[in-house]
Amino acid sequence: MHDFKFKKNALFCEDVRIEKLVERFGTPLYVYSYHTLIDHFLKLKKAFEPIKPLICYSVKANSNLAILKSLVNKGSGLDIVSGGELFRALKAGCPSGRIVYASVGKTAKEIEEAIRLGILFFNVESLPELNSIQHIAKRLKKRVNVALRINPDVEPKTHKYITTGKLTNKFGIDLFSAKKIILYARGFSHVNVSGLHIHIGSQITTSEAFVAAIKKITVFIAQLKKESVKLDYLNIGGGLGIVYDKETPQTAQRFADIVLPLLKSTGLKIIMEPGRFIVGNAGILVTKVLYVKNTPKKKFIIVDAGMNDLIRPSLYGAYHNILALDKRVGLEKADVVGPICESGDFFAKDRMLPQVGEGEYLAIMSAGAYGFSMSSNYNSRRRAEEVLVSKGRVSVIRRRESYQDLVRNEVIP
Numbered sequence: 001m002h003d004f005k006f007k008k009n010a011l012f013c014e015d016v017r018i019e020k021l022v023e024r025f026g027t028p029l030y031v032y033s034y035h036t037l038i039d040h041f042l043k044l045k046k047a048f049e050p051i052k053p054l055i056c057y058s059v060k061a062n063s064n065l066a067i068l069k070s071l072v073n074k075g076s077g078l079d080i081v082s083g084g085e086l087f088r089a090l091k092a093g094c095p096s097g098r099i100v101y102a103s104v105g106k107t108a109k110e111i112e113e114a115i116r117l118g119i120l121f122f123n124v125e126s127l128p129e130l131n132s133i134q135h136i137a138k139r140l141k142k143r144v145n146v147a148l149r150i151n152p153d154v155e156p157k158t159h160k161y162i163t164t165g166k167l168t169n170k171f172g173i174d175l176f177s178a179k180k181i182i183l184y185a186r187g188f189s190h191v192n193v194s195g196l197h198i199h200i201g202s203q204i205t206t207s208e209a210f211v212a213a214i215k216k217i218t219v220f221i222a223q224l225k226k227e228s229v230k231l232d233y234l235n236i237g238g239g240l241g242i243v244y245d246k247e248t249p250q251t252a253q254r255f256a257d258i259v260l261p262l263l264k265s266t267g268l269k270i271i272m273e274p275g276r277f278i279v280g281n282a283g284i285l286v287t288k289v290l291y292v293k294n295t296p297k298k299k300f301i302i303v304d305a306g307m308n309d310l311i312r313p314s315l316y317g318a319y320h321n322i323l324a325l326d327k328r329v330g331l332e333k334a335d336v337v338g339p340i341c342e343s344g345d346f347f348a349k350d351r352m353l354p355q356v357g358e359g360e361y362l363a364i365m366s367a368g369a370y371g372f373s374m375s376s377n378y379n380s381r382r383r384a385e386e387v388l389v390s391k392g393r394v395s396v397i398r399r400r401e402s403y404q405d406l407v408r409n410e411v412i413p
């Protein structure tokens, strides 16, 4: 599942001891395993080999250029949601024909940039957005491909903040309206609705909701065929869950076995947008214990990483396994909390945790996706350093920010 393993009781990333990394680079430190990253990409690629989909890694999960470049080099495309992510995609050398662009709120400037660069297509989320793309494309004298994002109204059984395919969510277009829009858009001079897109949520661990959504979309495609609507692409989004705790998510192969017959029946070129599945278990956040504080009610392990470094526990109540760097350390009940001035600044609550003391380290596991990419400078904390390990080789892929970085764009009038 990943390349963070104990060897003779010491935690390693591939061939490198984590302790060596923290001694060299300090903490908080994000450590990524190149081989885990690529292995997950290839697992998906292999499972879906019969239909050769374009896998567009979802940049938002972890947008570090080195991560993007590693995947692009293996043939991955990229799923982006902003001008900033487009900038990163190009910096990472992604061919524009392998970029798909989602988001409910693309600005005119962002749309124009993406059209000029000739991305594969936009995933369009509303009629006003479609009109806007037609208008801009006409001005630029370019014909643009789009996929309509359909909201299939299915329940993915995940956290409500990362559920996106219910009609109460802001994403996509309901099937009834989508049909009307597609027929109406036939009259557009510069926009070609050449595909459909679904993305029903994230960290989905069972296949039912995916299957339900894909079934709905295949029925819809058949209906459109009757109206002589010709499509080229079906984008099935991302959302595949990973193991954080005791989940037993579908493997790539199991997922493929279930959905391949449905996808094949469409005859369309399939696009996928996985983020977490590829990078989630390829990264950890290593943090140093600053103090251990006992109160009448609890034991707090106070560490030097905070919710600004990894917000998932605070925001979603997400579980991340927490390990000591030495396997032999015993366990006792405690909270792991950061230094930030918020009670929501925690990584674990009332959990059996390694009995670590001041100056020792903890590894917060499965932090590769939506870890660094959601980090901030709250409390004027410099964002963490990131390193990528490949076998015995260690590369810094983002330097720790400096105090100067914190105020770089500020002006005292």
Ligand code: LLP
Pocket (backbone or CB within 6 Å): 058, 060, 061, 079, 102, 162, 199, 201, 202, 203, 237, 238, 239, 240, 273, 274, 275, 276, 277, 312, 316, 369, 370, 374
């Ligand atoms: N495609 C679209 C249109 C998306 O909105 C997303 C994620 C993905 C693909 C990739 O989904 P994945 O395969 O990674 O599940 N911050 C949250 C997750 C937010 C997901 C947002 N959209 C978390 O930490 O759990």
